[in-house]
Amino acid sequence: MEDFDTIDRRILQILQKRGRISNAELSEVANLSPSACHRRVQRLEKLGVIRDYVALLDPRKLGRPTTVFVEITLSGQADEVLDAFERAVAQIPDVLECHLMAGAADYLLKVVAADTEDFARIHRRFLARLPGVAQMHSSFALRTVRQTTALPV
Template sequence: MELDSIDRRILEVLQKSGRISNAELSEVANLSPSACHRRVQRLEKDGYIRDYVALLDPRKMGRPTTVFVEITLSGQADELLDAFEKAVAKVPDVLECHLMAGTADYLLKVVAGDTEDFARIHRKHLATLPGVAQMQSSFALRNVRQTTALPV
């Protein structure tokens, strides 16, 4: 399916205001409410809209510290990569895990309450992940820009 300018506008608005009513969205998209609803349903069905979520404030949730962890594994066998990925998916403090090309095998985005909490996460979870040979952690000092909105 090819996206037209109306689809792109709908996606743009929904990324920033996921709770907008269909009536308001139809006005922004310059469509009738029923036509707008059909388009949103099609965008959902075709997988352009993956999900609707509430974005929580990490500070209010007691997790103001963001740590980026580079992990190098002891090998590259499929079994080791699979075991690592299954185990890291179970660590609730890991918000993101990316398989990388470069110096590290994986890059993790971890949230913690503070440095002591991160030390606990490191000891209890990260250091026990299968195949970990080396880890390097970098603490974010300040969030300069963060968005969940993709360019459309």
């Protein structure tokens, strides 16, 4: 991120926490004129540094308070096995994240569910049918200690 100055970094920090802030408010907080601020935000968007703007939803209020981390080991490492698994897991709406890992497991999934019964449904309907799976280990999060979407800039 060496091409970004302190003003760019300040804009990014603010937008990560207050994505709906108006340009007028953002320019005031960043100590820029509104037009200069708007140009910088457009530049950061064009560069792909700002990928998107989203609403972060409260999983508890949507009846999905249970987070389960699922470690998956595949039967093989061939490209076809990995590709088939990744295509299938991308179709599961309850999977928020899927990471190809280095270490004991091949993939780590972050799954949301209403409760243990709902996770059992997700497991039966989707996870147990994923192609190429040799082993699966699920861990239920008891409490979220820290969660952020803001990257350090």
